[in-house]
Amino acid sequence: MNYRHAYHAGNFADVVKHAALTLVLDHLCKKETPFCVVDTHAGVGCYDLKSVEAEKTGESTDGIARLLGGAPLPSSFDSYLNALRAVNPDWPQLRFYPGSPCIARALLRPNDRLALVELHPEDVRALKREFARDPQVGVHADDAYTALKALLPPKERRGLVLIDPPFEVKDEFQRVAKGLSQALRRWPTGIYGVWYPIKDPEPVERFLGEIVNLGRPCLTSELFRYPPDDPLRFNGSGLLLVNPPWQIDDALADMLPVLANRLGAAGPCGVRWLLRNA
Numbered sequence: 001m002n003y004r005h006a007y008h009a010g011n012f013a014d015v016v017k018h019a020a021l022t023l024v025l026d027h028l029c030k031k032e033t034p035f036c037v038v039d040t041h042a043g044v045g046c047y048d049l050k051s052v053e054a055e056k057t058g059e060s061t062d063g064i065a066r067l068l069g070g071a072p073l074p075s076s077f078d079s080y081l082n083a084l085r086a087v088n089p090d091w092p093q094l095r096f097y098p099g100s101p102c103i104a105r106a107l108l109r110p111n112d113r114l115a116l117v118e119l120h121p122e123d124v125r126a127l128k129r130e131f132a133r134d135p136q137v138g139v140h141a142d143d144a145y146t147a148l149k150a151l152l153p154p155k156e157r158r159g160l161v162l163i164d165p166p167f168e169v170k171d172e173f174q175r176v177a178k179g180l181s182q183a184l185r186r187w188p189t190g191i192y193g194v195w196y197p198i199k200d201p202e203p204v205e206r207f208l209g210e211i212v213n214l215g216r217p218c219l220t221s222e223l224f225r226y227p228p229d230d231p232l233r234f235n236g237s238g239l240l241l242v243n244p245p246w247q248i249d250d251a252l253a254d255m256l257p258v259l260a261n262r263l264g265a266a267g268p269c270g271v272r273w274l275l276r277n278a
């Protein structure tokens with residue numbers, strides 16, 4: 001486990017992923033009944049953009065700094081901006097970037113719950129510190145896919161499982177597909193979000209094909225930073241949604257061009273239904 005998200009926090013891909021994540025959370029907040037978010041690869045709650053790691057790569061300059069550097073954003077970004085504001089005491093000065101745990105936490109209502117799973121011992125310690133006195137948040141030091149067996153279905157029977165692996169092992173797509181298949185057997189009606197990087201489109205399409213075979217409604221939202229013509233480059237990323245919330249396709253389709261424009265993306269973006277009527 002070499003991957004450390006602190007080097008990448010607030011970068012291009014994080015912004016695209018987290019802005020979409022807040023749309024799903026907004027949807028969950030529309031109904032009064034409580035929901036649960038399970039974040040299987042949590043990282044740490046919040047990242048200091050002035051840390052040695054963040055300053056070494058400077059990746060947030062082309063991500064969150066760029067998104068915030070222009071005219072006011074449309075209202076679809078309100079929840080994302082609220083999550084950013086919640087971790088930055090000197091807002092609108094940006095010093096800290098919220099990871100998925102702090103973004104989800106910022107949008108929970110008093111009866112909602114967040115379960116965080118993380119394998120790296122340092123990140124687990126950071127999460128336990130961050131959420132030490134928070135009765136709505138549970139931290140699980142475990143492997144993502146093992147933890148899903150214990151955590152699903154959540155008692156709320158409503159919510160999101162976010163699967164956001166580092167993709168540092170070669171068979172990560174197969175591991176996600178297997179984990180998702182097992183998770184869906186335990187909780188067929190949950191919303192599942194899977195983030196994935198796009199270099200060579202071929203393994204991505206093979207993975208998406210496997211997900212279609214699981215027989216649940218699913219769509220994917222992709223944004224390319226570069227034209228997809230170099231299979232060795234990190235060209236873009238996608239967020240696969242299984243059991244996508246009602247009308248999330250329209251919300252994502254409205255948000256993606258704003259992100260592409262603000263982040264200076266030179267490749268395509270769009271939302272694609274993989275299986276509409278399961």
Ligand SMILES: C[S@@+](CC[C@H](N)C(=O)[O-])C[C@H]1O[C@@H](n2cnc3c(N)ncnc32)[C@H](O)[C@@H]1O
Nearest residue numbers: 005041042043099100118119120143144164166
């Ligand atoms: C891409 S980062 C997560 C970023 C975070 N979800 C966010 O959006 O802010 C991936 C995380 O997964 C953790 N990880 C790697 N393998 C894991 C596994 N098998 N189970 C749980 N966590 C794992 C890494 O330590 C790393 O913190």
